[in-house]
Amino acid sequence: MTNMANQEKTLSQAEANLRRQRAISVALRYLVLIVVCIIMIYPLVWMVGATFKENSEIFTSMNPIPTNPTLSGYRDAMQNYGGAINIWRAMLNTYSYVIPEVIFTLISSVLTAYGFGRFKFKGHDILFAAMMAMLFLPQVVLNVPQYIMYNKLGWVGSKLYLPLVVPTLFATETYFVFMLIQFLRNVPKDLEEAAQIDGCNVMQTLIKIIVPMLMPAIVSCALFKFMWSSNDFMGPLLYVNTPAKYPATIFVKLSMDSDAGFNWNKILALSLISILPSIITFFAAQNQFVEGISAGGVKG
């Protein structure tokens, strides 16, 4: 009798021990997560707090909560430079070329990758080698020849941002083409053959079979292109020369004059406002993106 009771006791003791261990491990894991999270989030929180601070406080205080909060940063951010441009119009300008850029890049990159990945044609290897070589070409060395070319075409200062948008029709993001080809290698050819037997032509195979399979790669291409294009500063600086057409990247910098000094709270407020739509879009579409990725993964 006592033996049994002892056994039970030790069992429950072992269980309790196990539970305690689990609790400790969970607590530890959360502790690590929280600490890392604070370290990662802190600069962002500080930035939001800094939009309410004066310069002297921004440079001297680690505290994200402002001691003398001011709204002047946001008030100044609404400046419209003689009615020529304001932050809202600048953001609209940004998206008016970023969205076409993203769409055109995806279409042209997928087509090019499909061509290189699935077809053998004359000059295939040389062209592919040339394309891979372009992967290592930094944008800086292209600035001058590109400028001269677009200038000859009369596109500099174009109201439709032609020098920024048109090149994306020609699969100029070599990295995406390369990445899509790598993904394409993992797509079994049997699927396409099956589609052909079912009567699909080449384009139908691409649209109905390849594109859905490539979705995860395409989604990441879209994300990257969106990020790069909306952060591009040099392109708009070279090719946009009317204030009314300035995109947000140029607008945010307009007042940053190291000679006369400037108020950082305005710059930070502008930055915050200008990244809000992207953040909201990504949060809203987050599930869709993740679903796209996992669905593609299962199929592949």
Place this chain on the structure above:
Amino acid sequence: MKKKVMAVLLTSVMAASVLAGCGGSSAPAAAPAAPAAEEKKEEAPAAEAQAEAPAAEAPEGADYEECTLKFDWWGGDSRHEATQKAVEAFMAKYPGINVEVNFGAWTDWETARALEYQSGTGSDVTQIGSNWIPDYDGDGTVFLDLNTVSDTLDLTQFEAGDLEKCLDPVGQQAGVPVSMTGRTFYWNKTTFDKAGIDVPKTVDDLIAAGKTFQEKLGDEYYPLTLGEYDRALFMSFYIGAKKGVPIIAEDGTLNVTKEDLVDALNFIQSLEDNHVIPGIAQLAGDGNVTTNENPKFIDGRYAGVFEWDSAPLKYTSNLAEGQELVVGDELDFGGGVYGNSAKVSMAFAICATTQHPHEAAMLVNYLLNDPEGIKIMASERGVPASKIGYDTLNDAGMIDPMIAKAHEAVYATNPMFFSPKFDNGELKGDGAAYIDAFSGLSYGDYSVEDAADVLFDAYSNVCG
């Protein structure tokens, strides 16, 4: 089902945003006219009256063609605002001339403009830095020789010496100086009061202040702070005072020997050794920010800066409450020699490709020599180099008192010639000679002789 609805929703949102995007690209083109028209409505009669008046009276310089000019500049908010107003006033005064502006921050501005100059698409009127003329107009084909429009642009308002600094290598007047600038000292009076001493008037005072600061206020306090480029400039003052000539002569030749540089570098290093200035390592430890953003400057621990006469406001606006910054005189190296120098801060140029040189010259003249334009532009580009510009602003009390005082300090000491070559990319800029030599010396990687070698080689290359 839910997924499908979501997908449809998202697609429509995306489509909508694409459409919005497309709409955006066409809307702004029409939009600027609309709000402007609305704003103008109230003052329309006045504007019309104004517009008619000059036409009726046909004032001098009214002889012009209707045209569109392009005008670009870099700067900050207040300069953008003032210049836009001036341009609008110009268009009101000379109806028929339409001025399209393009403005931005300094970052990469030079790159973008250089591309335009070289491909022949530069704006009709363009704001240039002092070293842009030798850098981009070496053969005199990029910028118009302003002597050809001197009937419109009154060049007699400028000192001959100042105009000379805007000649291109083939001797044409490639630009007209907007403002001249030189470096002087600004002192945090609060900290000097705390140390119980007056702000320095001579280099000896400054060196003595280093010790006093260390003893009375502690190791954290320095009477002056100098970054790499500041050290290069202060070194040029030292050489100017010792030798009586600038490092680079007006004809672009080098005036110094390696021994001179060794001597000057020893002087700069002695400042660091005597606790007058913090070392480069310490400045990097402060967060590698510009002095006006350095917490130790903001709270008064670094009590002095060496800065252009046009730029004190970025320091005063950042100072913590209760700190007072005052303009100092140039420092006397002993016996009334200062060795300081002044340069063209910025200039206006007319691109040689312009179709309307006369009208472009009218715009430049309006901005620099017409009291109406001068008052709108105020001292947004520093203290005007134009005589009438200076007098107009001075009489109206429109020059910031600190800037005026600093400008006076520079010019009271008969500044020497400051060669644009001193700022050549091989000398100034990331990884260039000044940073290499002065940080190397300060960190102890270089001996004084090594650092002098680096500088001498770079100077020889630039002047070669």
